């Protein structure tokens with residue numbers, strides 16, 4: 001191989017790694033819940049190869065309303081679980097599903113798909 005071919009190969013490889021990192025590993029952003037109707041705090045979450053946003057900051061002691069919209073048919077993300085709050089919801093594709101509960105204790109709580117492949121985090125403060 002010529003040095004140029006090696007360079008192009010390495011460049012392509014680096015690009016692949018970056019794309020993989022970008023889609024699967026990079027944090028999709030932290031979002032603070034906004035005030036919604038009825039005194040609840042509200043966050044809309046898109047489910048597509050992961051949760052966007054996947055880190056959600058909420059206030060303790062205020063009802064929390066999560067609006068999930070699943071934009072994929074992969075069965076992996078069919079159900080979302082909040083084990084610490086004993087909450088779960090089935091997410092039909094393309095339909096907005098509301099999950100409501102009140103986090104009372106400050107802390108960090110994970111949420112995930114059934115198999116634990118997609119993960120997100122709720123930060124209660």
Ligand SMILES: [Cu+2]
Nearest residue numbers: 076113115117
């Ligand atoms: Cu899964």
